[in-house]
Amino acid sequence: xxxxxxxxxxxxxxxxxxxxxxxxxxxxxxxxxxxxxxxxxxxxxxxxxxxxxxxxxxxxxxxxxxxxxxxxxxxxxxxxxxxxxxxxxxxxxxxxxxxxxxxxxxxxxxxxxxxxxxxx
Amino acid sequence: xxxxxxxxxxxxxxxxxxxxxxxxxxxxxxxxxxxxxxxxxxxxxxxxxxxxxxxxxxxxxxxxxxxxxxxxxxxxxxxxxxxxxxxxxxxxxxxxxxxxxxxxxxxxxxxxxxxxxxxxxxxxxxxxxxxxxxxxxxxxxxxxxxxxxxxxxxxxxxxxxxxxxxxxxxxxxxxxxxxxxxxxxxxxxxxxxxxxxxxxxxxxxxxxxxxxxxxxxxxxxxxxxxxxxxxxxxxxxxxxxxxxxxxxxxxxxxxxxxxxxxxxxxxxxxxxxxxxxxxxxxxxxxxxxxxxxxxxxxxxxxxxxxxxxxxxxxxxxxxxxxxxxxxxxxxxxxxxxxxxxxxxxxxxxxxxxxxxxxxxxxxxxxxxxxxxxxxxxxxxxxxxxxxxxxxxxxxxxxxxxxxxxxxxxxxxxxxxxxxxxxxxxxxxxxxxxxxxxxxxxxxxxxxxxxxxxxxxxxxxxxxxxxxxxxxxxxxxxxxxxxxxxxxxxxxxxxxxxxxxxxxxxxxxxxxxxxxxxxxxxxxxxxxxxxxxxxxxxxxxxxxxxxxxxxxxxxxxxxxxxxxxxxxxxxxxxxxxxxxxxxxxxxxxxxxxxxxxxxxxxxxxxxxxxxxxxxxxxxxxxxxxxxxxxxxxxxxxxxxxxxxxxxxxxxxxxxxxxxxxxxxxxxxxxxxxxxxxxxxxxxxxxxxxxxxxxxxxxxxxxxxx
Numbered sequence: 001x002x003x004x005x006x007x008x009x010x011x012x013x014x015x016x017x018x019x020x021x022x023x024x025x026x027x028x029x030x031x032x033x034x035x036x037x038x039x040x041x042x043x044x045x046x047x048x049x050x051x052x053x054x055x056x057x058x059x060x061x062x063x064x065x066x067x068x069x070x071x072x073x074x075x076x077x078x079x080x081x082x083x084x085x086x087x088x089x090x091x092x093x094x095x096x097x098x099x100x101x102x103x104x105x106x107x108x109x110x111x112x113x114x115x116x117x118x119x120x
Numbered sequence: 121x122x123x124x125x126x127x128x129x130x131x132x133x134x135x136x137x138x139x140x141x142x143x144x145x146x147x148x149x150x151x152x153x154x155x156x157x158x159x160x161x162x163x164x165x166x167x168x169x170x171x172x173x174x175x176x177x178x179x180x181x182x183x184x185x186x187x188x189x190x191x192x193x194x195x196x197x198x199x200x201x202x203x204x205x206x207x208x209x210x211x212x213x214x215x216x217x218x219x220x221x222x223x224x225x226x227x228x229x230x231x232x233x234x235x236x237x238x239x240x241x242x243x244x245x246x247x248x249x250x251x252x253x254x255x256x257x258x259x260x261x262x263x264x265x266x267x268x269x270x271x272x273x274x275x276x277x278x279x280x281x282x283x284x285x286x287x288x289x290x291x292x293x294x295x296x297x298x299x300x301x302x303x304x305x306x307x308x309x310x311x312x313x314x315x316x317x318x319x320x321x322x323x324x325x326x327x328x329x330x331x332x333x334x335x336x337x338x339x340x341x342x343x344x345x346x347x348x349x350x351x352x353x354x355x356x357x358x359x360x361x362x363x364x365x366x367x368x369x370x371x372x373x374x375x376x377x378x379x380x381x382x383x384x385x386x387x388x389x390x391x392x393x394x395x396x397x398x399x400x401x402x403x404x405x406x407x408x409x410x411x412x413x414x415x416x417x418x419x420x421x422x423x424x425x426x427x428x429x430x431x432x433x434x435x436x437x438x439x440x441x442x443x444x445x446x447x448x449x450x451x452x453x454x455x456x457x458x459x460x461x462x463x464x465x466x467x468x469x470x471x472x473x474x475x476x477x478x479x480x481x482x483x484x485x486x487x488x489x490x491x492x493x494x495x496x497x498x499x500x501x502x503x504x505x506x507x508x509x510x511x512x513x514x515x516x517x518x519x520x521x522x523x524x525x526x527x528x529x530x531x532x533x534x535x536x537x538x539x540x541x542x543x544x545x546x547x548x549x550x551x552x553x554x555x556x557x558x559x560x561x562x563x564x565x566x567x568x569x570x571x572x573x574x575x576x577x578x579x580x581x582x583x584x585x586x587x588x589x590x591x592x593x594x595x596x597x598x599x600x601x602x603x604x605x606x607x608x609x610x611x612x613x614x615x616x617x618x619x620x621x622x623x624x625x626x627x628x629x630x631x632x633x634x635x636x637x638x639x640x641x642x643x644x645x646x647x648x649x650x651x652x653x654x655x656x657x658x659x660x661x662x663x664x665x666x667x668x669x670x671x672x673x674x675x676x677x678x679x680x681x682x683x684x685x686x687x688x689x690x691x692x693x694x695x696x697x698x699x700x701x702x703x704x705x706x707x708x709x710x711x712x713x714x715x716x717x718x719x720x721x722x723x724x725x726x727x728x729x730x731x732x733x734x735x736x737x738x739x740x741x742x743x744x745x746x747x748x749x750x751x752x753x754x755x756x757x758x759x760x761x762x763x764x765x766x767x768x769x770x771x772x773x774x775x776x777x778x779x780x781x782x783x784x785x786x787x788x789x790x791x792x793x794x795x796x797x798x799x800x801x802x803x804x805x806x807x808x809x810x811x812x813x814x815x816x817x818x819x820x821x822x823x824x
Contacts, residue, residue: 011171013135017178020127053174055167069300075336078302084174092364100302101361106177106185118307 003120004028004045008038008052008064009082018051021109022116035059039067042074049120050079051103054090062090062097069098078119082107128179135175136228139184140221142168144500147217150210151503159199166195172220181227184220187238190245191216197249212244214504285349287316291369293341294362296326296334303362305338311358316348345373434530437490441677444484445773451480452794488529488675495573495582496524498537502544502571509548516555516565517548522572528580529675535652536582536672539645543584543668544569546641551588551666561663563587578680579654579671579696587665591658593617599626618658618666619756622646650754650805652676653694653788657756671696679774679801681791683767684750686731687738690799691763692772692791697804699751699758701766719749719760726751726760729807734786735800740764754805761802774801786810 005027007018015031022029030047032038034056042050050068052061059067061081068074078100083090091102103115149165169192176184191213197203219234219241226233294305312318320342327339346355352370359368455473499521510517528536552558552567559565570585593614600606600620612620620626624643649656654672673679673696681692682701708720709728717728728749732739741747741764749760772791777784777800788803 010167011135011138011175013131013138013175014171014178016131016134017128020131055163055170057164057167076299076302082174084170095301095361095364098301105174108178118311119302 002026002028003048004030005049005051005116005120006030006032006038006042006047008032008035008050008056008061010034010053010056014053014082017109018112021112024109025113025116027116035061035064035067038064042068043071046073047077049116050074050077051082051116052079053082054094062093062099065094065099066097080115080119132179133228135179136224139172139175139224142172143217143221143224147214147504148500150213150217151507153205153210162195162199162205166192166199169195183233183238184223184227187216187220187223187242190242190249191220194245194249209248212241212248214507216241216245285351287345287347287373288350288352288355289369289371289373290344290346290355291341291367292344292359293323293367294338295365296337296339298338298362298365299336301365303365305340305342308358308362309344312344312346312355315354315358316346316350318344318346320344341367347373432490434491437487440487441484441491444480444487445677445775448480448484448773449792449794451476453796456794484678488677489527491530491675491677492527493530493533494524495526495528495533495580496521498533498540499524499571499573501537501541505541505544506548506569509545513548514554515548515552515567517552517567517569520568520570522570523574526573526575526580527674528573528672529677531676532580532652532672532674535648536670539648539670540571540582540584542641542645544571547584547586547588547666547668551586551590553589557589561589575674576671578674580674582670582672584668584670585665590662590664590666591618591621591660592662593660596620615657615659618660621658622656622756646755647805653679653696655696655753677774678771679791680769681772681801682750682769683793683799684731684748684761684763685765685767686735686763687740689735689737690767690793690797691731691735692799692801693750693752693761694788694801694804695769697752697754699753701748701750704747704749704760704762721751721760724758726758728760728762730762731802732762734807752804752808754808757808759808761807772799772801 005022007015007022007029008031009015009018010033012033015033019029019031030041030045032041035052036058038050038052039059050065052064054061065079065081068077068079079098081090081094081099081102082105083094083102084105094102100119101115103112107115145168146165149161149168153161153165169188173185173188173192176182176188194203194209194213198205198209203209219237223233223238225231292305292308294303298305309318309320321344323341323343324339326341327333333339355370356363359366362368451473455477461469502521503519506517506519547569552569553561553563555565558567568585568587570583572583572585574581597606597612597617597620600617600623601608603626605620605623605626606612622642622645626642646656649670649672652672653676654670656668656670658666658668660666673694679692680695682695682698684691684693702721704719709717710720710725711717717730718725719728720726726749730739731737739747747762747764748766749762750766751758751760772793774789775791777787777790780790784800786803786807788801788806790798790800793799
């Protein structure tokens with residue numbers, strides 16, 4: 001079965017890069033541009049992995065992870081946050097919100113695929 | 121610059137566009153930061169910088185990423201409240217925006233970067249960051265400040281760098297709710313298994329009796345041995361995501377290194393813990409603050425300008441507009457055809473046609489909407505321009521933007537931008553007074569400059585209003601007389617005097633400044649606006665300020681036209697340029713020397729232009745006394761165009777004569793009428809300019 005990934009980023013170019021990479025590797029990708037939109041999408045469909053940026057307007061990635069984890073259907077869904085290496089505390093915030101792990105920005109397509117393969 | 125493969129290069133284009141938008145957001149945010157340090161605003165600025173940094177690093181634009189890193193760090197400290205927001209820092213950040221805009225442009229064009237400027241600004245930012253060591257801020261941000269190249273540094277492996285490769289013994293004791301975040305020990309084991317020969321012994325001592333067992337918890341811990349030539353960093357990578365959620369001991373097997381030196385327990389790692397402790401407080405505060413104002417910050421969100429839009433290539437839209445235009449023509453052809461058909465079927469045909477007409481019109485309107493953009497795209501430049509200029513001129517100015525959401529066609533928007541800049545600079549330079557002069561005149565120290573846009577009829581009106589000194593009418597009139605723009609004995613109304621400033625080569629500024637130039641300009645502004653089919657006029661009260669009013673058509677693709685007939689030909693005149701149409705009376709037509717006919721309209725003599733002579737067509741009558749005179753205005757000049765008859769008023773689709781035939785002076789374009797014939801659209805400004813060359817221009821129009 002094709003694995004479905006929800007990619008959340010407020011930057012269109014990052015979303016396209018993630019989309020291009022993941023679809024090229026045979027994943028199905030849903031896109032959202034902030035946490036509110038992502039939460040809405042996640043409630044209305046099931047996904048196998050959530051990939052989210054941290055800094056977004058309306059709802060940030062950490063809050064998104066926390067909100068999703070509180071939903072029964074997302075209790076065990078892997079969630080990865082996209083973060084910069086300089087923000088150790090964001091990783092820890094992400095962990096305590098319930099994120100599975102993180103991908104350090106900048107990343108290239110092979111790094112993204114390798115990290116995704118670690119969880120699904 | 122790294123070379124990207126074609127797909128990535130395509131995505132990079134999106135990044136460039138996005139960066140420009142991000143920079144606009146940063147700029148407008150920074151400008152309003154002057155007044156209020158509101159949390160959502162600085163978060164928006166930070167996010168924009170953060171996205172530019174992330175994107176540029178991802179696409180391999182290292183210089184952009186490095187430079188943005190410093191900017192981001194500074195913004196991060198400001199939004200954490202760790203650093204005060206000073207005017208100097210804002211100024212530096214604004215300059216950094218300019219610099220980044222150029223870097224992005226140069227990177228996109230694959231041009232070399234201005235390394236000196238980048239280095240200078242980078243030094244400024246580093247200097248600000250270094251002014252006061254900032255203990256409350258995040259460890260990451262601090263290290264970033266010290267090393268602007270950090271964006272490219274590999275994620276530093278935790279612990280002392282160990283060159284040792286070999287076998288390892290691992291004690292892995294996860295917290296019981298490890299699985300909650302979907303960190304699967306089995307997945308980690310699979311990864312270890314790929315690194316070397318791997319054995320794991322499960323320790324089940326923590327497993328509770330069955331009736332107390334929570335199926336979603338992890339009670340096992342493991343003693344793991346892995347053999348092979350394995351670097352410590354590889355192991356750290358495997359446990360990276362869980363190192364705060366387990367007890368982890370990693371010791372080399374059979375090594376000479378003291379085990380204690382290598383022993384790292386996840387939660388107890390001295391290097392990690394203070395970070396976590398220090399940062400938890402720092403990070404939760406803004407997260408809370410971020411949430412609370414969000415509900416009451418509608419205007420801020422609007423200012424951020426994220427409108428959920430799609431990006432469509434202009435050619436594609438133009439193509440659709442063209443097709444809809446064709447549809448409109450077909451519909452009107454069918455309507456004409458229906459007039460001569462069997463009366464029995466006529467009603468139903470007419471009904472169908474009127475429905476087609478309505479649908480077509482609605483379709484056209486909604487397609488035209490695609491090209492419509494809010495005027496804020498033109499207005500958004502002004503906070504920065506006014507900020508910089510008022511600083512330079514030593515004036516205090518409050519800029520007010522009104523009606524930013526008013527929509528106008530993209531082409532009109534692009535072409536009005538420069539004239540608007542000129543008008544605003546002019547108002548700041550010549551209109552508004554310095555603070556001391558204002559105080560002396562009993563006004564508030566801070567002047568007000570308003571830019572307002574609204575719809576009126578089928579047009580958009582843009583007003584530039586200032587509460588400055590207003591125009592000095594006496595001096596304008598004196599200048600105009602000196603330059604023979606006005607006859608010595610000619611009486612002019614206040615309005616006419618004010619509008620003299622749009623005459624070519626007119627300037628009353630006592631001092632020529634580098635801000636608004638040497639009096640070339642206002643005439644160019646008016647010409648540009650007229651070329652768009654619009655009007656500009658100024659009204660002013662001495663001591664109280666001036667208002668410049670620009671009226672523009674909403675779009676350049678269709679035109680509200682008056683169809684006029686000359687002999688057998690039909691021409692179209694833009695309704696916007698028509699002042700009035702009158703039946704000419706014989707006794708009010710005079711012939712001047714050179715066979716130029718003028719018409720006395722109230723107190724003014726209008727040159728009469730005969731379309732029949734301009735286009736060599738045979739009219740019903742050659743005398744100005746028979747027929748209708750359409751009075752049109754452009755560039756502040758009026759002429760009467762003599763036609764045989766007025767036909768319908770209708771919206772016409774403008775077809776370029778230039779691309780379908782060749783440019784013809786006096787003709788703005790053509791359209792196809794319902795009966796399939798081509799009608800030419802009169803280019804009123806061009807027509808008036810051409811008429812002026814033949815000796816029937818503006819001066820004659822004002823001459824008594």
